[in-house]
Structure formats: structure tokens, C-alpha cells
Amino acid sequence: MTPHTVEKTPVTLLGLGAMGSALARTWLAAGHPLTVWNRTPARAGALADEGARTADSPAAAVAAGTLVVVCLLDDASVGEVLADADLSGKDVVNLTTSTPDQARDRATWASERGARYLDGGIMAIPPMIGVPETGGYVLYSGPRDLFDHYRDTLAVPTGATYAGEDPGFAALQDVALLSAMYGMFAGTTHAFALIRREDLDPAAFAGLLTGWLTAMAPAAHGIAAELTADEAPEEDVSSLAMQVAGTPTFLDTARQQGVSAELLAPYFELMRRGLTERNEAKNPKGLVDLLLR
Ligand code: FVH
Numbered sequence: 001m002t003p004h005t006v007e008k009t010p011v012t013l014l015g016l017g018a019m020g021s022a023l024a025r026t027w028l029a030a031g032h033p034l035t036v037w038n039r040t041p042a043r044a045g046a047l048a049d050e051g052a053r054t055a056d057s058p059a060a061a062v063a064a065g066t067l068v069v070v071c072l073l074d075d076a077s078v079g080e081v082l083a084d085a086d087l088s089g090k091d092v093v094n095l096t097t098s099t100p101d102q103a104r105d106r107a108t109w110a111s112e113r114g115a116r117y118l119d120g121g122i123m124a125i126p127p128m129i130g131v132p133e134t135g136g137y138v139l140y141s142g143p144r145d146l147f148d149h150y151r152d153t154l155a156v157p158t159g160a161t162y163a164g165e166d167p168g169f170a171a172l173q174d175v176a177l178l179s180a181m182y183g184m185f186a187g188t189t190h191a192f193a194l195i196r197r198e199d200l201d202p203a204a205f206a207g208l209l210t211g212w213l214t215a216m217a218p219a220a221h222g223i224a225a226e227l228t229a230d231e232a233p234e235e236d237v238s239s240l241a242m243q244v245a246g247t248p249t250f251l252d253t254a255r256q257q258g259v260s261a262e263l264l265a266p267y268f269e270l271m272r273r274g275l276t277e278r279n280e281a282k283n284p285k286g287l288v289d290l291l292l293r
Contacts, residue, residue: 100168121174
């Protein structure tokens with residue numbers, strides 16, 4: 001009896017930075033034929049030893065298969081790298097972080113070159129790739145049938161989540177999620193600065209910090225509930241009026257600790273505007289619309 005073997009989809013991968021190299025290893029480990037190209041060829045050496053085929057040029061890499069995954073620094077490098085490649089009949093999956101408009105333009109650009117296109121936003125850092133329990137995933141947007149066709153292959157490195165037909169939706173949600181992350185990093189930076197000169201153990205404080213941020217994260221569901229409700233529910237637990245009244249405590253503490261309030265002040269100003277301009281005294285979540293221009 002002949003053993004039944006399932007052919008794995010060949011993958012071409014352009015870009016072997018920290019993320020591209022991590023992606024590459026998972027496809028190799030899963031048995032996918034892999035062709036790689038990187039601007040600095042030395043970065044492909046270890047992968048070649050692990051079984052990847054290396055191409056001398058982006059055009060040669062693209063010619064090696066139908067599924068072409070791109071993971072480069074930015075949208076400009078995608079344009080440069082693929083400028084001379086024949087994309088007709090190819091399926092391009094671009095995992096490079098982009099703006100929504102860049103993603104939409106790139107979808108049009110690919111279509112004009114005869115390629116189908118999915119845009120991806122990676123919600124993982126390289127150590128999370130190939131480790132499903134970390135909860136990483138990639139948001140994909142573009143044609144649903146194209147996503148479904150490659151879903152199993154795309155899900156090898158990390159989870160694959162469909163984000164809609166609009167090619168800009170993956171990038172938009174990617175940037176939105178990363179923006180929230182930077183807000184968290186800003187708050188964390190300020191918090192460590194406050195304790196920096198004191199006889200407090202940063203590692204112990206980090207434990208307090210992660211516990212508190214985890215406890216507060218579900219507040220996002222409250223904001224979503226308000227944004228989708230016909231009538232804004234009244235917030236009587238942590239009213240905006242109470243929070244604005246408390247801001248001098250935070251600013252005075254920063255001053256006393258010799259810490260710049262530059263990261264905190266813009267959000268405090270938004271809360272103040274929410275109170276004075278929109279009279280959102282009982283509704284701390286009405287701040288979202290104040291940002292819309
Ligand atoms: N690493 C991370 O934590 C984040 C997680 C979320 C997603 N991002 C995005 O993934 C894209 C790639 O990021 P990366 O971590 O692989 O970045 P680098 O290690 O800096 O590698 C950059 C690769 O891009 C190549 N490259 C840059 N400019 C050009 C160019 N003009 N022409 C050709 N290739 C270019 C670079 O090549 P080389 O320097 O090795 O020659 C690397 O292959 C990115 O969009 C993140 O936002 C990662």
C-alpha cells in the first residue's frame with residue numbers, strides 16, 4: 001500500500017528580518033517547500049541550511065511559486081522589491097505593516113499586475129510565531145475566497161483571522177490595536193519614571209502593573225457598548241467628573257517625583273474637554289468622538 005501524502009503548498013517569502021525569519025522556520029518545519037529572498041543575502045544562509053531554497057532576486061523568488069508572501073520593513077520597500085517581478089497569476093500576501101490607504105493602493109497595484117492580493121496585519125512578535133499558546137494571529141483582508149484557499153498554509157506560523165473584503169481593514173485594525181499598545185507603553189513608561197528614584201523594586205512593581213492593566217483592559221467592552229448603544233448608558237462608577245477632579249493629584253505627583261507629565265497631559269486635556277465641551281460628566285467613554293475631525 002502506498003502511504004497517502006498531502007502535498008504542502010509551496011511558499012515564496014520575500015524579507016528575512018526578525019519576523020520573516022520566524023515565519024520561514026514554521027513553514028519549513030511544517031514541510032512546505034519554501035523559496036526565500038532577502039536584500040542582505042547572508043540572512044538567508046541559516047534558512048538554506050534548514051531546507052529553504054534561496055533565490056538570487058525577487059523576480060526569481062516570485063517565479064518559483066504561486067503564493068508570494070511579503071514581510072518587509074514598510075510599504076516603500078515592498079514597491080522597490082516587487083518593481084521588476086512578474087506578478088501575473090500570483091497570489092500576493094503582504095504582511096508588511098502599512099496604512100489602510102497603502103494597503104488599498106497595494107491591492108489595486110497588484111490587480112493591475114495580474115495578481116490576487118491579501119493584506120495582513122501581524123498581531124504577534126517574532127517569539128510568538130510558531131507558538132500557538134501565545135495567542136498571536138494575523139488579520140487578513142481582501143477576497144474571502146483567496147483567504148479560504150490559503151487559510152491552512154497561512155495558519156502555519158500563527159492564527160489566521162479574516163477581517164473583511166476591504167483590503168484596508170486588516171491594516172486599519174492592526175494600526176488601531178498597535179496604537180492602543182503604544183498608549184499602554186506610554187502609561188507604563190510614566191509609571192516606571194514615577195518610582196525610578198525610590199527604593200522600590202522595578203520587578204515587583206512590574207507585577208503590580210501587569211495585574212492592574214489586565215484588570216482594566218475589559219473597560220474596552222464598556223466603550224464598545226456605549227458606541228453601539230442608541231442611548232449612552234450613564235457611568236456612575238468612575239465618572240469623568242470624578243476623574244477630572246483627580247488629575248491635579250497625578251500632575252502634582254509627577255512634579256514631586258521630578259517626572260515630566262508629557263505623556264499623561266494630552267489625555268488629561270481630552271478628559272477636561274469632554275467635561276467642559278460635551279458635558280460628559282457621567283459618561284467617561286464619550287471621549288472617542290472628541291478625537292474625530
Ligand atoms: N518584529 C516585530 O516585533 C513586529 C511585529 C508586528 C509586525 N511587524 C512588521 O513586520 C514587518 C517586518 O518586520 P521585521 O521585524 O522583520 O523587521 P526587520 O527585522 O527590521 O527586517 C526588515 C526587513 O525588510 C528588509 N528591507 C528593508 N528595507 C528594504 C528595502 N529598501 N529593500 C529591500 N528589503 C528591505 C530588510 O532587509 P535587510 O535589511 O535584511 O537587507 C529585512 O528583511 C514590518 O512591516 C513590521 O512593522 C514586526
